[in-house]
Every structure is written in structure tokens, then in C-alpha cells.
Amino acid sequence: MFWAALRYNMRTSLVPLTSDGSSRGGGITATVIRQTYMNQLPELLENGDIFMQDNAPVHTAHIIRDLLREMQVEVMIWPPYSPDLNPIENLWAIMKTIIRQDHPELENAPDNDTTLYALIQAGIEAWESIQERVLRNLSDSMPHRVQAVLNADGWYTKY
Numbered sequence: 001m002f003w004a005a006l007r008y009n010m011r012t013s014l015v016p017l018t019s020d021g022s023s024r025g026g027g028i029t030a031t032v033i034r035q036t037y038m039n040q041l042p043e044l045l046e047n048g049d050i051f052m053q054d055n056a057p058v059h060t061a062h063i064i065r066d067l068l069r070e071m072q073v074e075v076m077i078w079p080p081y082s083p084d085l086n087p088i089e090n091l092w093a094i095m096k097t098i099i100r101q102d103h104p105e106l107e108n109a110p111d112n113d114t115t116l117y118a119l120i121q122a123g124i125e126a127w128e129s130i131q132e133r134v135l136r137n138l139s140d141s142m143p144h145r146v147q148a149v150l151n152a153d154g155w156y157t158k159y
Contacts, residue, residue: 001028002123003036005044006088008139012040014127016120030061037067045073052076052086079154085145087138090159091130098126 003015015036019026045051051073053059068075078085099106103122109115141159148157 002127003033003040004088004091004127005040006091006135006138007044007049008136009132010044011127011130011135012044014124015040016123028058030058030063033058033061034063034067037064037071041071041073050074050076052078054086085142085149085159087141087145090138091127091134094130094134095123095126098129099123102126 001017003017005012017028017032017036020029020032022031023029041051051068053075055078058064065075099119099122102125103118106115106119106122109118145157145159148159151157
């Protein structure tokens with residue numbers, strides 16, 4: 001799993017996320033997200049910015065809410081499931097397409113450390129290859145996304 005964030009004319013590094021060992025299922029915990037936010041958000045956010053994240057439990061955990069409050073980060077409040085409002089979902093799709101095109105061998109690769117390393121490297125290459133024009137276009141689409149969701153009474157949109 002990866003974490004990243006974007007704004008109009010910049011993006012964070014792509015951060016490969018690994019379990020901290022405290023998750024029963026080996027997943028990503030709020031502790032991992034907290035450390036990622038502490039490392040990444042200060043460089044990304046400026047005064048007056050509104051931070052957008054989905055409603056995944058690791059993003060809404062108390063330690064995350066407390067950290068964002070401590071960092072004085074305003075968080076966008078949005079519906080429980082609304083990927084059409086989150087432009088990074090488009091970037092994830094673009095990234096997956098690039099990885100599939102450039103590294104088809106990863107599609108059926110064995111589940112081992114070598115494959116994981118190759119996938120992380122492919123993800124970083126794909127992320128870094130996305131042009132800033134794409135970031136700007138996605139940011140510029142936000143008013144249209146919001147209007148489309150309103151017009152659709154909260155249902156799905158083309159985004």
C-alpha cells in the first residue's frame with residue numbers, strides 16, 4: 001500500500017506503507033499513518049489549506065484527529081463514500097495503468113520480498129512520471145466535481 005498527497009502544483013513523495021506489527025491482520029495502523037502525516041504534511045500544507053482524506057478508519061482514528069488538530073490542519077468533511085470528490089483516486093488509477101504497462105511481469109509475480117521490492121520501485125517510477133499538468137487539471141476539476149455530486153443528489157458521477 002502507498003500513501004501520497006497532492007496540491008495544485010506539487011505532490012508529496014510516494015510513501016510505501018508497511019505494517020508496524022501491531023495490527024492483528026498485518027495491515028496499516030493509525031500509528032503508521034500518524035508518522036507519515038508528521039513527515040509529509042508540513043511540507044505540503046500552507047495556512048488556510050483544507051486537507052482531504054477518505055473516511056478509512058485509520059484516517060479517522062483519535063490519534064489522527066488529535067494530530068491534525070495539533071498541527072492546526074483543517075480537514076474537509078465529506079460523505080462516507082465519495083471517491084468522485086477525491087482527485088487522488090484518479091492518480092491511483094493513472095499510476096496502476098502505468099505500472100501495468102511498464103511492468104506487466106508484476107501482474108502474476110509470486111508473493112515474495114523480491115516482488116514487493118519491484119512493485120514499490122514500479123510505483124515510485126509511475127508516481128514520479130505523472131506530469132504536473134495532470135495535478136493541475138485534477139485540482140481545477142474540484143468545483144466541477146462538487147457540482148456534479150450535487151446535481152446527482154449524491155449519487156455517482158463521471159469522476
